[in-house]
Amino acid sequence: xxxxxxxxxxxxAPGRRRFLQTSLLGGASAALLPALSGARQFxxxxxxxxxxxxxxxxxxxxANLQTAMSTGKLSGVDLLQTYMGxxxxxxxxxxxxxxxxxxxxxxxxxxxxxxQERQKKGPRGPFHxxxxxxxxxxxxADQMQTSAGSLALVGKPASKDSxxxxxxxxxxxxxxxxxxxxxxxxxxSSHSSSGWSGRGGQTKNPYALDRNPCGSSSGSGVAVAANLxxxxxxxxxxxxxxxxASANGIVGIKPTLxxxxxxxxxxxxxxxxxxxxxxxxxxxAALLLNLLAGVDPRDPxxxxxxxxxxxxxxxxxxxxxxxxxxxxxxxxxxxxxxxVDQLMNDVIAEMKQxxxxxxxxxxxxxxxxxxxxxxxxxxxxxKADLNAYLAARPQAPVHSLEEIIAYNDQHRDTEMPxxxxxxxxxxxxxxPLTSKEYLDALETNHRLSRxxxxxxxMDQNHLDAIVAPTGSPxxxxxxxxxxxxxxxxxxxxxxxxxxxxxxPAGFIFGLPVGISFFGRAWSEPTLLKIAYAFExxxxxxxxxxxxxxxxxxxSTHY
Numbered sequence: 119x120x121x122x123x124x125x126x127x128x129x130x131a132p133g134r135r136r137f138l139q140t141s142l143l144g145g146a147s148a149a150l151l152p153a154l155s156g157a158r159q160f161x162x163x164x165x166x167x168x169x170x171x172x173x174x175x176x177x178x179x180x181a182n183l184q185t186a187m188s189t190g191k192l193s194g195v196d197l198l199q200t201y202m203g204x205x206x207x208x209x210x211x212x213x214x215x216x217x218x219x220x221x222x223x224x225x226x227x228x229x230x231x232x233x234q235e236r237q238k239k240g241p242r243g244p245f246h247x248x249x250x251x252x253x254x255x256x257x258x259a260d261q262m263q264t265s266a267g268s269l270a271l272v273g274k275p276a277s278k279d280s281x282x283x284x285x286x287x288x289x290x291x292x293x294x295x296x297x298x299x300x301x302x303x304x305x306x307s308s309h310s311s312s313g314w315s316g317r318g319g320q321t322k323n324p325y326a327l328d329r330n331p332c333g334s335s336s337g338s339g340v341a342v343a344a345n346l347x348x349x350x351x352x353x354x355x356x357x358x359x360x361x362x363a364s365a366n367g368i369v370g371i372k373p374t375l376x377x378x379x380x381x382x383x384x385x386x387x388x389x390x391x392x393x394x395x396x397x398x399x400x401x402x403a404a405l406l407l408n409l410l411a412g413v414d415p416r417d418p419x420x421x422x423x424x425x426x427x428x429x430x431x432x433x434x435x436x437x438x439x440x441x442x443x444x445x446x447x448x449x450x451x452x453x454x455x456x457x458v459d460q461l462m463n464d465v466i467a468e469m470k471q472x473x474x475x476x477x478x479x480x481x482x483x484x485x486x487x488x489x490x491x492x493x494x495x496x497x498x499x500x501k502a503d504l505n506a507y508l509a510a511r512p513q514a515p516v517h518s519l520e521e522i523i524a525y526n527d528q529h530r531d532t533e534m535p536x537x538x539x540x541x542x543x544x545x546x547x548x549x550p551l552t553s554k555e556y557l558d559a560l561e562t563n564h565r566l567s568r569x570x571x572x573x574x575x576m577d578q579n580h581l582d583a584i585v586a587p588t589g590s591p592x593x594x595x596x597x598x599x600x601x602x603x604x605x606x607x608x609x610x611x612x613x614x615x616x617x618x619x620x621x622p623a624g625f626i627f628g629l630p631v632g633i634s635f636f637g638r639a640w641s642e643p644t645l646l647k648i649a650y651a652f653e654x655x656x657x658x659x660x661x662x663x664x665x666x667x668x669x670x671x672x673s674t675h676y
Contacts, residue, residue: 132452145331165326165667168213173204176345177292180244183348187236187247194229194236194247198292201249203307205295207348213327213664215260216608217340219254219292220317221295223261229292242406246290251341251350254296254318255303256393257382257511259481266384267301267315269532270525273450280382281414282393284352289409296348297337303358304334305386305500305545306526308539308567309600310360312336316533322593323365324662326669329592330601332365334358338396340365343662349397349406355386355496357589357608359394360620364588364632367622367659369403369649371395372608373411374639375615377423381416385507387499389560390612398659400621400650404431407642426640434643441473443582443644445635446480446575451586454605458587458631461624465633465656466585472655474648482610484566484574491559492567498556500545519546536597567614575639583641583648588620588632619649623660628669630658 160319175183175197186192202221209215222228232247241247252258257276265271279287286293297319297541304310312333313321321336322331324344331340335352339362342350346467352359352573353371363370378393385391395406410425413420414512428434452459501519508517518523523542526533536593548556575584586607611618616639623633633652635645655658 134371144374152188152373157238162216164667166667167377168664170208170212173345175204175209177398178345178348179399180248182406183248184241184244184246188241189497194233194283194292195226197247198225198229198249198294201294201347201676207616208324208344208664209346213322213324215320215322215324215340215344215673216300217296217321217331217337217344218251218346219267219298219323219337220262222258222293225249225292225294232290235290241327242290245286245409248349249294249347250286250291251294251297251338251347252282253299253335253338253350253352255299255353256280256282256296258293258296260293264296264384265317266303267299267317268522269316269529270318270516270522270549271514274562276382276511276515277513278382281379281412281416282383282410285409285412291409294347297335297341298549299335299337299510300358301588303353303355303384303386305355305496306539306542307600308540311595312599312601313595314536318389320597322595323592324477324664325367326592326665326667328594328667329629330365330595332361332589332603335362335396335590339363339368339370341367342366342396342398344664345661349402349409351393352396353383353391353393354608356492356612357389359396360608360618360634361589361603361606361630362622363396365592365630367630367632367662369397369400369622369653370426370620370632371403371642372611372618372641373407374423374617375418376419376421377427377640377642378407378410379412379417379420381414383501385503387496388503389495389499389563390615397575399645400619400653401432401435402434403619406645407431423640428643431642431646434647435650436647437651437654438473439647440469440655442475443473443648444475444477444580445469445648446581446584447476447478448481448485448584448607449479450481450485451605451607453628455590457626458590458610461581461626461631462587462633465623465652467654469652472651477581478623480575480579480581482496482571482575484571485610488563488613489609490565490608491562494559495563496550497541497545498548498553498559500541501548502551524670535598563613567610568616570635571610572614572616573638579627581637582644583637584624584634587623588634591626591629591631607634607636617642617645619645621649621653623656624658628665
């Protein structure tokens with residue numbers, strides 16, 4: 119849910135030294151490392167920046183990394199150790215981003231085995247040997263914990279892989295570790311600080327360390343932005359993929375509900391939950407979506423994807439994808455920040471210049487009418503779904519929402535030093551999913567967000583996609599008062615269970631701002647086509663400087 123500790127010193131890690139002994143930075147460097155001339159310049163810098171060592175894999179894509187491995191310039195073990203060195207430099211030392219909550223002790227052995235397999239049989243596919251980070255609410259049947267950031271679940275790891283972990287392993291990816299998150303995916307308290315968990319502490323935004331990374335997939339967003347991995351997996355109930363994507367200057371895809379299985383993912387609400395890809399480019403996000411999508415008997419919702427999912431979402435990536443696309447502007451999601459509005463207007467004008475047909479305004483008729491019913495549904499489903507998940511994981515230290523509440527009360531110093539668990543208490547007070555209040559709220563949600571919302575405005579205006587600012591520039595992290603985000607556009611697609619893609623649009627005071635493209639169920643091909651063309655036109659992605667605070671240049675530019 120989008121409501122609302124640690125990976126630092128400039129010593130050279132063993133993995134980096136080993137990497138530099140290869141010839142990668144010779145003839146292969148041009149193929150592996152994209153040009154970054156001027157990429158770190160946002161204006162006059164009046165804030166302190168950390169002296170983070172240069173990183174040889176900065177902004178490397180999956181294709182870059184596969185080329186390096188296939189040509190023998192880099193082994194999977196080298197690749198993993200190089201990313202581990204980067205993690206040590208900026209997550210454990212230096213800026214201390216605190217975005218990775220745990221390192222997989224089996225990762226090195228896995229990378230070695232995959233190297234041997236590559237030599238004997240060739241690569242399994244684009245993810246063979248690629249280190250991937252996943253959110254700490256996704257089950258892995260290994261030595262790592264799956265805790266949703268809570269100390270209440272630390273003890274015995276999950277006994278079975280989630281569908282997501284299973285698909286990653288089958289593709290030859292190396293699960294390098296797990297990312298920090300807003301504890302319990304940000305559904306515990308109405309006064310929480312996004313990116314904080316009892317187990318991991320507070321994750322920092324790499325563009326301005328005193329700013330918030332947004333939640334709840336905060337660690338995944340920060341890790342990708344800071345080049346600790348090529349891609350990561352997050353999860354979303356409402357904004358938890360797209361908001362950290364926006365706040366950390368990366369691409370995030372919240373898929374249609376049922377395209378990616380939720381089995382083995384610590385839940386909030388089955389009517390809205392979904393895992394989703396997080397990457398620095400639309401192409402890499404689409405590659406990860408290829409891997410994650412699939413029918414899973416353990417998640418009945420995935421049956422609906424039969425015949426609707428594409429075997430290869432990269433086929434829709436078209437640099438001319440804006441030409442002729444009818445894009446509606448959801449103006450009612452604007453107005454929370456004048457500079458964000460100006461940035462959005464600028465990039466919308468740019469899209470128009472590249473052939474998009476802009477329909478402005480194109481507001482949802484039901485805008486703002488399902489906020490209360492959404493929360494009602496989340497409360498009911500949280501209790502039911504979390505209890506069901508824990509029942510299927512009997513070795514876990516706690517077995518119900520009621521026991522989690524009791525654990526938190528008994529461990530206030532570590533679990534509730536800054537904010538409480540008022541949402542948990544409200545959820546625990548709810549009845550079963552047969553309750554009339556729940557059923558009425560769920561029907562209202564689907565009707566207002568779908569037939570009287572996204573579908574209605576798209577039908578009326580013959581739209582291919584709807585655009586709006588994903589959210590505000592990152593706010594100051596405030597453990598005393600909690601989050602104070604100014605605005606965002608995730609709720610309609612989240613409640614409807616429809617797809618939403620956030621792409622970097624520009625910067626305000628050196629802070630990234632994303633633009634969201636959302637639309638009908640199963641419209642990922644159309645949205646990816648438009649999002650890719652936008653990305654290639656605007657080219658807004660720039661890596662972070664690890665500044666202590668915001669930079670002095672207040673201009674909005676792209």
